[in-house]
Amino acid sequence: MKKTIAIDMDNVIVDIETNWINIYEQEFGVKIDRNEMLGKPEDMAFPDPVAARNLLYKPGFFRYAPIMPGAVEALTELNKNFEIYIVSAAMEFPNSLAEKYDWLAEHFPFISWRNIIFCGDKSVVVTDFLIDDHLKNLDFCKGTPILFTAAHNVNITKHHRVNNWVEALQFLREHV
Template identity: 30%
Template sequence: MRKPIIAVDMDDTICHLVKRAIHYNNIHFPTHPLRYEDMLEWNTDHLRHPECTEEVFFQRPGLYEELELFDEHVVEEMEKLHRDYDVIIVTAARPKTVHEKWNWLQRHMPFIPFDNFFVCKRKYLLEFDLLIDDGAHNLLPAMERGKQVLCIPHPWNLKAREQYPFPVMTSWQGAKERVDEMLQTRAAM
């Protein structure tokens, strides 16, 4: 019998990308400081300095290797999930950032094998039982396909959380138990 597949996003789900990108934006473009709380949409062009393109904002060399863990519980909970489920990391990445993301994952979660590392922007194309993600553009298609989801809340998904009934996970503490409960409830249906 196959283990349930838990798909887990990387950026702003198990680590903090936007906060670190904002940090560098504010150093290099002090006339256009950004705040995490103001990041209410995926498209932040209207907030950034004209010279701060998406490539500059999200593709600074070394950025992905220095990201902070989401919280102090994420590694332990991911290891618990990995023991009982088929955990796959599903992350959108440009070619320049794939190596950095893999290095980050191996530094912090070496128990995740390479075979479970997927670079994919359109996550709905993959098969999984439950998705943990911060992007409404990933959560909604999964829900529409009848998949379980857990939303990591951030300002950019607030509107979607108000519109759709995404279950929310504000901390990784107790994540394994939460996933167990969701999948058991689903199996009982």
């Protein structure tokens, strides 16, 4: 029987940081330096946090976000030895449900709709591994939590950290 992995979308397989920076600049004409985002809560990394948060409700925000480097190759390989579930707390942004589903269908057509979980609370998901960028999800993981590096979590020392999909693959290969 294959081991199971729950994989978050935002800042794990979807490059939400880059998307947010680009859309913020398009909307407000302000270029955000990614280095200045390090260690700050996500929306607080922008000059106008309320305006930045409101962008998350804009149609197309989630649908057209870029893919994280190496994500397709990594999930393609992992799919051979693990049962993969994509788990997103999409209920926080209800307009993102269809956009995230369509995004997944485009970039990861080999992941069945049966393996996509849109929820509000990830603590109900029980898998052998959880790859996520937020402690609020990892702290309640019943399996092995894996912290995927994002600007907002660079100062976190809790849980095993991976900085990219090359490191994630290496760690998971050792734990098949």
